[in-house]
Amino acid sequence: MNWELMIKWTPRLLEGAWLTLELVGIAVLAGLLLAIPLGLARSSRHAWVRALPYGYIFFFRGTPLLVQLFLVYYGMAQFEAIRQSALWPVLRDPYWCAVITMTLHTAAYIAEILRGAIQAIPPGEIEAARALGMSRWQTLLHIVMPRAARIALPAYSNEVILMLKASALASTITLLELTGMSRTIIARTYQPVEIFLMAGVFYLVASYLLVRLFRLLEQRLRVELCQGR
Amino acid sequence: MNNYKKVLLVAAGVLGLLGQAVAADKLKVGTEGAYPPFNLVDARGNVGGFDVEIAEALCAKMQAECEVVTSDWDGIIPALNARKFDFIAASMSITDERKQAVAFTDPYYTNKLQFIAPKSAAFKTDESSLKGKVIGAQRATIAGTWLEDHLGDVVEVKLYDTQENAYLDLAAGRVDGVLADKLVNWEWLKSEPGKDFEFKGEPVYDNDRIGIALRKDDAELRGKLNEALKAIVADGTYQRINDKYFPFSIY
Numbered sequence: 001m002n003w004e005l006m007i008k009w010t011p012r013l014l015e016g017a018w019l020t021l022e023l024v025g026i027a028v029l030a031g032l033l034l035a036i037p038l039g040l041a042r043s044s045r046h047a048w049v050r051a052l053p054y055g056y057i058f059f060f061r062g063t064p065l066l067v068q069l070f071l072v073y074y075g076m077a078q079f080e081a082i083r084q085s086a087l088w089p090v091l092r093d094p095y096w097c098a099v100i101t102m103t104l105h106t107a108a109y110i111a112e113i114l115r116g117a118i119q120a121i122p123p124g125e126i127e128a129a130r131a132l133g134m135s136r137w138q139t140l141l142h143i144v145m146p147r148a149a150r151i152a153l154p155a156y157s158n159e160v161i162l163m164l165k166a167s168a169l170a171s172t173i174t175l176l177e178l179t180g181m182s183r184t185i186i187a188r189t190y191q192p193v194e195i196f197l198m199a200g201v202f203y204l205v206a207s208y209l210l211v212r213l214f215r216l217l218e219q220r221l222r223v224e225l226c227q228g229r
Numbered sequence: 230m231n232n233y234k235k236v237l238l239v240a241a242g243v244l245g246l247l248g249q250a251v252a253a254d255k256l257k258v259g260t261e262g263a264y265p266p267f268n269l270v271d272a273r274g275n276v277g278g279f280d281v282e283i284a285e286a287l288c289a290k291m292q293a294e295c296e297v298v299t300s301d302w303d304g305i306i307p308a309l310n311a312r313k314f315d316f317i318a319a320s321m322s323i324t325d326e327r328k329q330a331v332a333f334t335d336p337y338y339t340n341k342l343q344f345i346a347p348k349s350a351a352f353k354t355d356e357s358s359l360k361g362k363v364i365g366a367q368r369a370t371i372a373g374t375w376l377e378d379h380l381g382d383v384v385e386v387k388l389y390d391t392q393e394n395a396y397l398d399l400a401a402g403r404v405d406g407v408l409a410d411k412l413v414n415w416e417w418l419k420s421e422p423g424k425d426f427e428f429k430g431e432p433v434y435d436n437d438r439i440g441i442a443l444r445k446d447d448a449e450l451r452g453k454l455n456e457a458l459k460a461i462v463a464d465g466t467y468q469r470i471n472d473k474y475f476p477f478s479i480y
Contacts, residue, residue, distance in 0.1 A: 074394065077401035092403055174387045174398075183303050184388060187369030190330035192307045 006194050009185050013195075016181030017202045023095075023167050023177060027102035028160045034107040039114025039148075040140075053111060060108035066169050068105055073097045073173040098170040106163050110156060117152035118144060150226045157214035161207050178202055255294045256450075258284045259314035262299035263391040266416045266474050267320040270299065282470045283337055283461075284318035284441070290457035290466075302391065303369040306330050310444060316454065317442040320410065322371045332447065333440035334454045337467075338479040340439055341432035342372050345399070345414045346406035347425055354430030359384050365395040365404035372408045375434055399426065410437065412479060 042053040060068070076082050076091055090096045121144060129139040171180030182199040186192050218224070260280055262270040268278040276297045288295035300308045302319070309317055309331060322340070323333045344364075346352035353359070360383050366372040368388035376386045387404055389395040392413060399407045400422045407414070411432060417423040443450055461467045462480065471478055 074397050074401075077397070077403065083402060092401075094403075172390055174389060176388075184368060186307075187303055187388075188326065188374065190306055190327070192304070 002191060002194050005189060005191055006198055009189075009195065010198070012181055012185060013178065013198055013202060016176055016178040016199075017206065019175065019181075020164070020167050020177040020179075021206060023098055023102060023170060023175075024160070024164050026099050027106050027167075028110075028163055030099075030103040031106035031110050031163075032156070034103065035110035035114055038107060038111035039118065042111055042115040043118040057108045057112055060105050061112070065101070065105050065166050066172065069098065069101050069169055069173055072101045094170075094173045094175050097173060098167075098175055102163065102167065102170070105166075106159060109159050109162075113152050113155045113159065114148060116155070117148040120151050121147045147226070150221055150223045153214070153218055153221065153223055157210070160214070161210055164207055164210065165203065255296060256288060256316070257314035258288070258295050258297045259300050259305055259309060259317045260284070260297060260319040261302045261305065261391075263302070263393055264320055264413060267413065268318070279338075279470065279474050280318040280320055282473075283467070284316075286461045286466050286470065287318075287441075287454055287457040290460050291453050302367065306442070309442060312444075315443065315447070315450065320413075320439050321442050323438045323440045324371060324374075326374070327442070330445075331442040332445045332451055333442055334451055335458060336438035336440050337458055338439050340437040340479070341411040342375060342408055342434040342437060343411045343414060343432040344406050344408050344429045345418065345423075345426050346429045348427045349425070350405065352406055352429045354433065356380065356383055361385075362405040363387060363403070365389060365398055365407045366409060367392045367395055370409070371434070371437060372410070376408055379433075396422065408433070412475070 038053040038056065041049050042057065044050050072091070073094060082088060082091065090100075125143060125147065126139060129143045134142065167177060168179035170177050171183060174180070176184060178199050182195050186195050189195065258281075260268040260276060260278075262268055262276050264278070264280075266278055268276065268280040270276050276299060281297055284297065285295065298314055300313065305317055305319060305321075306327065308314065317331075320340075321327070321333075323336060327333075344352065344354050352362075359380060363385045364376055364380070365387045366376055366389070368390060370392075373386065373388050376384065380386070387395075387398070389398070392409060395404070395407050395409070396417050398404050406429065411428075414428065418426055418428070441454055443454070458467075467480065468478075471480065
């Protein structure tokens with residue numbers, strides 16, 4: 001084990017780790033915001049409301065993230081019309097391509113998690129709220145959403161950790177996040193074992209911190225106490 | 230016969246088969262398959278190109294049976310050292326950095342590094358003109374290393390998994406220019422997407438010797454490959470393969 005090499009490249013790897021956290025952080029938060037309306041629509045009683053989120057989720061869950069990244073980064077850049085459009089300054093940048101694609105991708109999964117959570121709320125609770133005279137919106141805001149959030153939280157934390165690992169794919173569109181940085185360092189040092197081992201440790205630390213963070217959040221929201229039926 | 234004896238028999242059979250597979254003297258050749266015209270995978274999935282044909286000619290001279298396998302470029306040296314294949318014929322430049330990890334045969338061709346950029350762009354290759362430009366190169370190539378070492382503070386270097394992806398971004402306008410092997414650039418400039426681009430400036434590095442990489446402890450194979458290389462150059466096989474790809478000699 002070449003310790004000197006590992007210490008020498010730590011600052012660059014930390015730079016990469018920071019970019020990874022940035023990408024994942026933005027994607028899972030923006031993805032959550034996008035997923036709330038999608039998940040609500042997905043659990044609607046009306047088929048025409050369900051149709052759009054169904055198609056969206058079907059597409060983004062049914063194709064690999066790598067393919068989606070390539071479609072957005074290399075695919076869209078093929079069209080002269082897109083290169084001339086107002087969107088190009090954003091789509092030109094691999095950072096925004098990764099953020100956008102990861103957000104759209106994770107939103108599909110989170111929406112499906114939310115749909116499951118909304119449908120898992122015992123109907124009696126909603127009926128009780130309605131019987132107390134709450135309007136449909138009040139029921140949604142005060143009963144359905146807080147209940148669904150607690151049911152969905154453990155599955156959401158799972159999705160965040162999956163995205164942390166999926167973010168390694170951003171290295172294929174020239175971003176020097178943790179995996180991209182590791183590969184670039186290996187290209188110079190030819191020491192894959194040491195460098196990938198360090199990258200692995202950074203990923204472990206990041207996911208451990210995420211696990212602790214969600215544990216705290218669960219305690220704060222008293223998720224366990226609220227799971228009784 | 231009870232069950233565990235059957236299991237033992239099957240296990241012994243499997244071991245026997247494995248033993249045979251190892252005993253057969255078959256050489257595995259590693260290449261990238263994404264570096265036309267030197268190595269590429271065609272529409273039918275066959276691996277071909279200059280490197281591959283040279284490797285096959287060498288194998289024929291050594292009277293060895295060879296199998297060509299592809300590997301991602303930036304993992305090709307680790308894969309060689311992990312014994313996934315026995316030698317690499319993938320247009321690999323002989324560098325001191327790489328010599329720390331692998332051994333090389335004598336060079337089998339010589340290349341240069343040269344910039345390409347859009348014909349319409351005023352693109353000069355001196356340091357002050359390049360300032361602030363975005364330059365693409367393939368990761369883990371001498372072009373990528375050269376940019377980082379010589380222009381790392383001046384230009385923004387974007388590194389790609391494959392050379393083809395670097396060209397895609399050049400055509401899309403995400404990079405101002407690409408630095409790569411002259412002969413690979415030459416091939417791309419001939420193609421339809423490359424028609425609006427041209428070489429810019431003089432080659433920045435012109436002593437790029439390309440060799441076949443093999444494990445450091447494989448001195449015997451290295452000797453055989455060097456002999457076979459001399460033989461195919463002497464008997465005209467090399468020239469025949471050269472002429473198929475280039476109208477000039479690249480040896």
